[in-house]
Amino acid sequence: MGNDRLILWGRGSSRTMRVRWMLEEFGLTYDVNPIQSRTGETKTDSYTAINPKQKIPSLQLGDFVLTESPAIITYLAENFDPPPGFHVPRNKAEQATLDEWCFFTAMELDAHTIYIIRRHEGLTEIYGEAPQAVASAREYYSKQANAIADRVAAAGTYLFGDAFSIADIMLATCLDAGRRYDIELPASLDAYLTRVERRPAYRRAFEMNYEGLRTLAP
Numbered sequence: 252m253g254n255d256r257l258i259l260w261g262r263g264s265s266r267t268m269r270v271r272w273m274l275e276e277f278g279l280t281y282d283v284n285p286i287q288s289r290t291g292e293t294k295t296d297s298y299t300a301i302n303p304k305q306k307i308p309s310l311q312l313g314d315f316v317l318t319e320s321p322a323i324i325t326y327l328a329e330n331f332d333p334p335p336g337f338h339v340p341r342n343k344a345e346q347a348t349l350d351e352w353c354f355f356t357a358m359e360l361d362a363h364t365i366y367i368i369r370r371h372e373g374l375t376e377i378y379g380e381a382p383q384a385v386a387s388a389r390e391y392y393s394k395q396a397n398a399i400a401d402r403v404a405a406a407g408t409y410l411f412g413d414a415f416s417i418a419d420i421m422l423a424t425c426l427d428a429g430r431r432y433d434i435e436l437p438a439s440l441d442a443y444l445t446r447v448e449r450r451p452a453y454r455r456a457f458e459m460n461y462e463g464l465r466t467l468a469p
């Protein structure tokens with residue numbers, strides 16, 4: 252890695268929040284190019300050379316570029332010194348359980364539901380109206396949230412007991428989106444999210460990621 256600095260591209264979205272939060276949890280030094288979606292900033296030639304998908308976030312370290320928020324936070328977890336109390340899988344079964352949480356949140360909560368609600372309810376001027384798809388996505392989100400409620404209640408403070416992990420970053424950012432879309436969360440998930448959002452790194456990352464866009468709950 253030499254003397255290269257970590258550079259985060261993007262701010263203002265739940266996916267950029269994941270990376271910022273992770274960088275703050277690990278106490279890493281990084282620079283930010285605070286480009287935002289739907290401003291044209293993701294479509295410039297220089298940014299398209301970094302991320303041809305024209306999306307944020309991207310992470311740069313010298314010549315190495317990584318996109319996709321779950322992949323970026325996994326990379327950071329696996330390649331930098333974890334802070335005390337951070338969950339590091341000790342065997343393949345623990346790694347698989349961590350993967351299970353990350354893929355579940357990315358696919359079942361983010362891709363199958365939050366994206367649909369965001370695009371076809373919040374951004375209809377770009378993506379068009381699709382009320383049936385939105386209603387179905389809302390129902391599906393609730394079904395999946397209920398399916399994990401007991402497991403989260405039994406897990407302890409975080410998904411891996413007292414140890415915080417990238418799975419918590421994935422789940423919490425997806426639950427925060429559900430709350431913002433006025434989806435009623437099961438009590439155990441609501442309490443879990445409130446607990447996670449008290450973490451100082453979350454609060455620092457939120458203030459920077461959403462500056463001028465959202466206000467941190469007290």
Ligand SMILES: N[C@@H](CCC(=O)N[C@@H](CS)C(=O)NCC(=O)O)C(=O)O
Nearest residue numbers: 264266288289293306307308319320
């Ligand atoms: N799967 C990607 C999704 C990234 C994504 O959809 N980013 C949106 C903002 S949340 C974006 O950059 N949109 C481009 C634009 O609207 O200009 C990830 O998790 O990083």
